[in-house]
Every structure is written in C-alpha cells, then in structure tokens.
Amino acid sequence: MEPREERMAVNQTIFRAANEAIGRAGPDGTEQLELLCECGDRFCLESVEVPRDEYERVRSNPACFLLATGHETEGDRAEEERGGYVVATKVGRAREIALQRDPRADR
Numbered sequence: 001m002e003p004r005e006e007r008m009a010v011n012q013t014i015f016r017a018a019n020e021a022i023g024r025a026g027p028d029g030t031e032q033l034e035l036l037c038e039c040g041d042r043f044c045l046e047s048v049e050v051p052r053d054e055y056e057r058v059r060s061n062p063a064c065f066l067l068a069t070g071h072e073t074e075g076d077r078a079e080e081e082r083g084g085y086v087v088a089t090k091v092g093r094a095r096e097i098a099l100q101r102d103p104r105a106d107r
C-alpha cells in the first residue's frame with residue numbers, strides 16, 4: 001500500500017472517531033444523525049444523514065465506514081448503497097488500520 005493510501009486509511013479512522021463524538025452528543029431521542037463523510041480525504045466536507053439505529057449497526061463492525069455516495073476509494077468495498085450514502089467495508093491494509101483503531105475496542 002502506498003503511503004498516501006495508508007494516510008487516507010488513518011484519516012478515515014479520525015473521521016470515524018469524530019462521528020462517534022457526534023453520535024454520543026446527540027440527545028437520545030434523535031433518530032437522524034448528521035455525520036461526516038468517512039472517506040479519508042481530509043478536505044472532504046460532505047455530510048451524511050444516517051438513522052441512529054443504522055449508525056449503530058455499521059459501527060458495530062470495526063471494518064465498516066459510512067461514506068457519501070461516490071466517495072469510495074481503493075481500500076473500500078461498497079456493501080450497501082442507501083439514500084445519499086454508502087456502507088463500505090475496508091479491505092487489505094486499510095482494513096488492518098481500521099481494526100487497530102476501532103473506537104469501540106475498549107468498551
């Protein structure tokens with residue numbers, strides 16, 4: 001894997017951690033979360049609207065990321081396409097990085 005791709009994989013985990021903070025901050029009754037696209041481009045400003053239960057389901061898999069539609073990169077395998085966003089699983093080295101940085105690993 002190129003250093004650039006590796007950096008993007010790390011960036012994705014940073015966006016994911018930010019989304020974890022957003023998910024926690026919302027009032028419990030909030031059904032729709034407005035999250036950051038987790039594509040790994042640090043200049044990406046897309047946001048994705050995801051139902052809370054869907055977010056929880058995706059986040060329970062540490063190799064899964066939520067991306068704005070069309071923001072998949074080489075390390076992503078798109079699993080599900082929803083309205084405005086894609087659920088993608090990381091593959092290869094990007095997957096290892098994602099798993100190492102699982103924000104829920106110590107819970």
Ligand SMILES: [Zn+2]
Pocket residue numbers: 037038039040041044045046067068071
């Ligand atoms: Zn993006």
